[in-house]
Amino acid sequence: MRIIAITNQKGGVAKTTTAVNLGACIAKLRRKVLLVDLDPQGNLSSWLGIRINELEKSMTNVFNNDVPLKDIISETCVKQLWVAPSNVTLASVERTIINREDKDTILKDRLELIANCYDYVLFDCPPSLGLLTVNALTAAREVVIPLETKVMALNGLVTLINTVNLVKETLNPALEVTGIIACMFDMRTNLSNEVVGMIKEKFSDKLFKSLIRESTKLAECPISGQPITLYAPESRGTKDYMELAKEILALEKREGWWMSRWMRG
Numbered sequence: 001m002r003i004i005a006i007t008n009q010k011g012g013v014a015k016t017t018t019a020v021n022l023g024a025c026i027a028k029l030r031r032k033v034l035l036v037d038l039d040p041q042g043n044l045s046s047w048l049g050i051r052i053n054e055l056e057k058s059m060t061n062v063f064n065n066d067v068p069l070k071d072i073i074s075e076t077c078v079k080q081l082w083v084a085p086s087n088v089t090l091a092s093v094e095r096t097i098i099n100r101e102d103k104d105t106i107l108k109d110r111l112e113l114i115a116n117c118y119d120y121v122l123f124d125c126p127p128s129l130g131l132l133t134v135n136a137l138t139a140a141r142e143v144v145i146p147l148e149t150k151v152m153a154l155n156g157l158v159t160l161i162n163t164v165n166l167v168k169e170t171l172n173p174a175l176e177v178t179g180i181i182a183c184m185f186d187m188r189t190n191l192s193n194e195v196v197g198m199i200k201e202k203f204s205d206k207l208f209k210s211l212i213r214e215s216t217k218l219a220e221c222p223i224s225g226q227p228i229t230l231y232a233p234e235s236r237g238t239k240d241y242m243e244l245a246k247e248i249l250a251l252e253k254r255e256g257w258w259m260s261r262w263m264r265g
Contacts, residue, residue, distance in 0.1 A: 011127035024227035025245035045085035
């Protein structure tokens with residue numbers, strides 16, 4: 001199972017858009033995918049048809065030890081794609097777990113109980129570096145960072161990478177930054193091209209080749225309750241996220257991950 005935290009402490013950089021659409025594309029490539037909504041806004045859950053204000057069980061209950069993770073997981077409109085939903089009650093969790101000895105490893109412990117059920121787990125992290133994000137980084141093996149190709153895009157990136165390195169040193173030696181995704185790319189503007197150039201200059205080995213271009217269809221699809229693969233299957237958004245999914249899946253071959261899983265049956 002590959003466990004990937006999609007994170008950036010800056011809001012509005014396409015974290016949820018990436019989690020939903022990347023997850024849908026990976027599922028379309030015949031992998032079982034679980035999306036875990038760790039943002040109290042619950043945007044990922046709402047996008048996938050969950051009535052977040054009517055939830056009886058959510059990630060809040062999982063963190064508070066009320067229910068196991070498997071009990072809150074719901075199917076989505078995409079075959080082989082599931083979601084563990086959240087709502088605004090998750091905002092209280094950081095206060096309730098702060099004094100627990102296992103406060104950094106709660107999510108990791110809960111996830112281990114369903115380790116054989118999915119090929120991919122994607123965490124949609126909140127726009128902060130608090131305990132929820134630390135839990136995601138402790139449970140994950142990989143970090144993917146969506147980065148908008150806008151002014152000041154690199155601000156905060158060094159802080160985020162330092163946080164990843166701190167978690168790696170103290171809590172999770174297996175954690176690595178798999179890659180940075182250039183999002184909201186507008187090929188018509190010098191600015192987007194300049195920002196991508198800056199990312200390549202500073203993080204050339206970490207920048208995914210796939211660029212997520214600005215797209216009206218991508219902006220519209222949350223209202224439809226569907227990922228871009230269903231809402232606009234022929235759109236540039238589908239093409240871009242499918243290319244990104246293939247790029248991420250290609251790492252399976254490099255590491256022999258998929259073959260070893262297949263041999264285990």
